[in-house]
Amino acid sequence: MFEASPSPYLAPFDGSFKVAEATTKPPENAPDKKQAKKQLRLIVDELYELQKILYAHDRYAILCIFQAMDAAGKDGTIRAVTTGINPAGFQVHSFKQPSAEELDHDFLWRTTKRLPERGRIGIFNRSYYEEVLVVRVHPKILDYQKLPDPIDLNEIWRKRYQMIENHEKHLAQNGALVLKFWLNVSRDEQKQRFLARLDDPEKHWKFSKGDVEERAYWDDYMEAYEDAIKTTSRPWAPWYAIPADSKSYMRLQVASILAENMKRLNINYPTVKPETKEMFAEMRDILANEGHE
Numbered sequence: 001m002f003e004a005s006p007s008p009y010l011a012p013f014d015g016s017f018k019v020a021e022a023t024t025k026p027p028e029n030a031p032d033k034k035q036a037k038k039q040l041r042l043i044v045d046e047l048y049e050l051q052k053i054l055y056a057h058d059r060y061a062i063l064c065i066f067q068a069m070d071a072a073g074k075d076g077t078i079r080a081v082t083t084g085i086n087p088a089g090f091q092v093h094s095f096k097q098p099s100a101e102e103l104d105h106d107f108l109w110r111t112t113k114r115l116p117e118r119g120r121i122g123i124f125n126r127s128y129y130e131e132v133l134v135v136r137v138h139p140k141i142l143d144y145q146k147l148p149d150p151i152d153l154n155e156i157w158r159k160r161y162q163m164i165e166n167h168e169k170h171l172a173q174n175g176a177l178v179l180k181f182w183l184n185v186s187r188d189e190q191k192q193r194f195l196a197r198l199d200d201p202e203k204h205w206k207f208s209k210g211d212v213e214e215r216a217y218w219d220d221y222m223e224a225y226e227d228a229i230k231t232t233s234r235p236w237a238p239w240y241a242i243p244a245d246s247k248s249y250m251r252l253q254v255a256s257i258l259a260e261n262m263k264r265l266n267i268n269y270p271t272v273k274p275e276t277k278e279m280f281a282e283m284r285d286i287l288a289n290e291g292h293e
Contacts, residue, residue, distance in 0.1 A: 002177055004238035005260040009253065011182075011239040017230035019222045022241040024186040026249040036248035043255040044084040050262045051089045055119040057267040061176045062121045064258065067129050068183035069221060070211050071193040072244045073251075074125055077183065080251040081258065082123070090121035095130065103145055107131045107160070108167055118175060128167075129180075132160050132228050137220045161231040172236035179261055180237065181254055182229060185244040187218055 004010060011017040031039060054060060066074045082090055093114040102110040108128050116122025135141045142151055168178050185193075194211060197203040214221075233239035240257055244250045272280070 002172055002264070003235040004179075005257060005264055007240060007253075007257055007260075009240045009242050009257075011229050011233035011241055013234055013238075015230045017226065017233060017239070017241070019184075019226040022184050023243050024184050024189065024245045026243050026246045030246070030249050031252070033246075033248045036246075036252045040080060040248075040252045040255055041084075043252070043259050044081065046259050047081070047255065047262070048085050050259060050267075051085050051121060053267050053269060054121070054262065054265070055086075055089050056269050058119040058270075059175055060265055060267060061116040061118050062258075062262065063116060063124065063171065063176055063178045064121065065124045065127045065129065065178070065180040066183065067126060067133065067180070067225075068244065069185055069190060069218075070214065071190050071197075072183040072185035073247050074183060076247060077181075077251050077254055078123055078125060081255045082121075085121070089119075090123060091116060092123040092125060094125040095127055107145070108163065112167075115171070115176070128164060129228055132157055132164070133221065133224045136224045137217050157227070161228070165232050165234065165237075168232070168234070168237035177261060177265060178237040179258065180233075180239045181257075182225060182239060182241045183244040183250060184241050187215070189245045190215070 009022075030036070054062065066078065068074050078092060082092070091114075093111075095111065098110060111124060111128045114122065114124070136157055139153060142156070171178055194207065197207045229239045229241065240253075242250050242253050242257075
């Protein structure tokens with residue numbers, strides 16, 4: 001089964017991940033914004049070629065999951081990484097508040113419907129992890145989920161981690177490469193980005209009162225992220241905690257990690273049998289001589 005590409009931002013698989021040890025800032029020797037953008041363009045070109053092989057090989061699917069606090073840069077990162085890739089080769093789905101129909105199913109149902117087929121890259125902007133993140137921070141949400149009583153708050157998160165891990169292992173065993181990115185923005189940087197939105201009329205649509213209200217639960221969210229990541233980061237479904245205070249560096253790292261993991265897949269353009277090559281030669285002769293008779 002697939003094993004994740006190494007990275008300084010790869011969350012360990014032994015349950016030792018700690019939010020306090022995960023940096024939000026790029027290293028001192030990181031490329032500047034201009035250099036990072038140049039390097040990103042090269043990697044996107046590489047992803048374009050890798051995606052073509054993935055599609056032709058048609059044995060694997062790739063699922064990229066993005067989770068983050070508000071204003072961490074999920075939308076911009078998804079755009080930056082996928083710009084230049086054939087749009088027929090990937091699909092993006094955002095998961096917000098569940099609908100009435102979705103609440104009538106188990107919490108994995110709505111995302112399972114959106115899984116990428118073989119040969120394609122699927123991107124989840126938020127995902128089933130919301131069920132152990134925002135729902136854990138605001139457990140009153142459980143009242144609307146029509147779960148069988150009683151709900152044991154000491155047990156439900158552990159059970160959901162187990163369901164998620166089993167789900168991701170099932171996907172991996174059936175040819176899905178599951179890559180999970182936590183865009184790790186600092187509280188101070190989030191504040192500055194919120195202020196920038198308030199100062200820019202063209203970004204007012206991105207802002208809501210709830211964005212500020214959720215900051216009061218910052219420590220609760222960090223605890224929820226830590227437990228989710230350390231419990232579900234596995235070689236076949238790794239978590240990468242990407243520093244998000246620099247958008248250009250964050251995007252470069254996400255693209256690099258995606259490319260490196262795709263290279264670890266045993267994918268190639270399909271080859272044809274000798275008899276098919278003979279048929280090709282005949283068809284070439286027919287086409288070459290067409291109109292010469």
